[in-house]
Amino acid sequence: MTRTETFGAAPAPTPCAGDERIAAIRAGLAGRALVFVGMMGSGKSAIGQRLAARLGLPFVDADAEIVTAAAGMTIPEIFAKYGERYFRDGERRVIMRLLNAGPMVLATGGGAFMDPRTRERIGERAISVWLDADLKTLMKRVRRKNDRPLLHTDDPEETLRQLLEKRRPVYELADIRVQSRDEPQDVMVEETLDALFASLPRVAAARAAQKKDFTKAMTHLHLDRPQTEQGAAHRETVHVALGGRSYDILIGSNLLEEAGEHIKRVAPGAACAIVTDENVARLHLATLEESLKKAGIRYTTIVVKPGEGSKSLATFGRVCDEVLEAKIERRDLIVAFGGGVVGDLAGYVAASVRRGSRFVQIPTTLLSQVDSSVGGKTGINSSFGKNLLGAFHQPLLVLADVDVLRTLSLREFRAGYAEVVKYGLIGDKRFFEWLEADVEAVFHSRVEQICAVAVSCETKAMIVARDETEQGDRALLNLGHTFGHAFELLTGYDSERLVHGEGVAIGMACAARFSARLGLCSREDADRIARHLASVGLPTEIRQIPGWNADVHAIVSAMYQDKKVEAGALTFILLRAIGEAFIAKSVEPTEVLGFLNDELAR
Structure with missing residues (x-):
């Protein structure tokens, strides 16, 4: 599938004159997107494209955006290489960003609406339209193409029937339902326009009532953070695919309290040497230590001075000695608990002690969460320049807890945000546009912070998987x-x-x-x-x-x-x-x- 018009880069089509439904529908959308949901083969892209032209709105195909974000890999290739869960994570983040881009007609993949976080986001920022097609119609359409990974089974029709049965109750949660029949596409566009014209007033009234109840609840709760925080407990997982050195990046809230269990899961029986700095130790060390105690993990703590001065040969030598003194073995773990300085230092210690020990990254700054904790670059500074002594040494696990970002100064958060912007500039214009449109939320809402960190890590993970030791396009990250x-x-x-x-x-x-x-x-x-x-x-x-x-x-x-x-x-x-x-x-x-x-x- 190809995108018919790039949102934000070209003018939207001109709405058709002389049709009273058009003006009423555009007014009823009130700046929201129109999102098509439904099974593969239900006509979301074909009908959505033509409807967008009638309404004078840009049309965007979420699957095409996912292919772009994945550096041109097709959806079957993504499924084959990384699996469905990886695809769904990326799909959710792409849709979340698209819904911040203003009015459009958006066609989503068949499984997108199944994710409760995606449904919640669509409910907040869009009107959903379910194109409901029966099994016979769907099979007639999907047989024309061989690009449906979920139908690569011995009995595609039975697989499709089971998917339809499973997904139907969720599709029924959409705002508007349109029966997708085996009719010419222009006929279906007219029927969709009729359904929108008839149903949007009801949907708009329901939205207004929800907003009124929401405002009332806010008044009673006296919350000092945006309400988006209330739905922020979700997690994202980004997989760094490096064969036998592959690992996951977990991104979300409350991860520090759970660190012991996550570490125990990936390294059962291992002891830990926590390397941190004085600032992080004062704010967060007790939480991490309590989590390790609950998980029954033996640990020792090594504290260094904050700042670039600790990325020195002298500090590196001291930390190595303290790790050895604590009898940390090769199969034990060094835990880098801090910002980029601590991560680089502790990672290089891990790469060096006993000729290579395992380690876990728990980054505590935005900059380290989106950049330095991912990809295995470790090192210290020389008088001749930055990071000139070091090694490539991949972590076993990365835990990026966005809750700790609340203790950052505004200056430090801004500094990390520069690295977030970098990922949009190097290869994802959509991400940069999302940041432009929603920068205030990225600074204040955990939901957007989780998304921004996940997209940044996902971009870096794909580049690192292609070029682990910076022999080629990993240099783009610079x-x-x-x-x-x-x-x-x-x-x-x-x-x-x-x-x-x-x-x-x-x-x-x-x-x-x-x-x-x-x-x-x-x-x-x-x-x-x-x-x-x-x-x-x-x-x-x-x-x-x-x-x-x-x-x-x-x-x-x-x-x-x-x-x-x-x-x-x-x-x-x-x-x-x-x-x-x-x-x-x-x-x-x-x-x-x-x-x-x-x-x-x-």
Whole structure:
């Protein structure tokens, strides 16, 4: 299936004039999406596409969006490689993002409405239409294609009959039902228009009553957080597929309290050496220790100073000695409990002690949850640059508890958000558009935070599965980092002046402007990127770094310590457009110097 129109990138069709139903339906939608649900073969895409044209709304096919998000893998390929659960997780996140994009007609896969979280989201932000087709009609249509993974059985008709029987009670929860018959598609579009015209007033009235009851409940509860928090107990799982080194990333609420049980499940009988910093220990260590005690896990705790200064040879040596002193064996676990600094340090300790020990990541910052805890990069800093000593060493499990994000300062949360934006820029324009549309919720609602972390991890997991040791397109994850790491080095890793995520934000804005200067992407895209980063309070220009006094030659010299330098030539991650990053090797130093001169003169 292909998307007939890219939402947000092209004008919507013009609604048909002279049809009183059109204006009434658009008014009745009140800015919500129209979502088609139903079995495979019920006509959701074909009817939805034609209906969208009649209503003057964009049409989006959720399955096509999933294929795009999966870097072009077909749905049967996704099922075959990762399984149905993986597909459903990704499908849910794609639909959640699409429903934030404003009025549209959205066709969903046959199983999407089965997920209660997806149904809840559709109920909040859309009107659902069930296209109800009988078994005979469905079989006639699905026989035409061989792209239905669930029907790859010995008896497809019986399989379809069982699916229909199982799913029908859930489809009946949709707002509006339309009988999908074996008629020309234009006839079905007319019948759908009639059903919408007749039923939308009733649905709108029900929505208004729900909102009134909801507001009343809010008044009595005196909640100090958005009501979206009340439905936030759900979990997401992202699988990092690396053969024998595969692992899961669990994302959600209350995971810290359950950490002992999760660790016991993946490593029964193992003892733990917790590596954390003073700040995290003060706020969260008691919760983790209590969880390990309840699970009957022996543990020791090693506390380091917070900040980049702990990613040093001296601290690395001390932590290794303390792990050995605690008699942590190779089959035991090192638990990285903190932000990116602790994760990188503890991971490198795990890669080194006894020539390789197992470890678990429990990241406590947004930045570490979406980036540094995933993918197995571990390391410490050198006086010559950041992360120049290290190893690739995959964790056994990652537990990303979004509840701990509430203890972050606004500055630290913003810094992590820069890495979230990165994933939209490198290969998922839809994700970037979702962030633009719903950034306030990402900062304040656990539901959106869970989704943002999951999408970020999912994007990184797919890239890591293709290129674990950064021999190819894993370098895309360094968008903004060639600039950002140079800025960090030249500020002496002084977190008062610049934290990593701020360096990445300036670096991404620089990479976008540099791309525009080279004629690779539009100036409009570069400005749009900087504008979004600035809208949440992130810096986007070098002169915003406090006390900056380094010249262009110092910046370029620092860039030559970047890990992507090959044969003495600079490599950058640049953009052709939002969502289209690429690796640019052997960039001319004179181009970089000219660009930096302009940047420092801004």
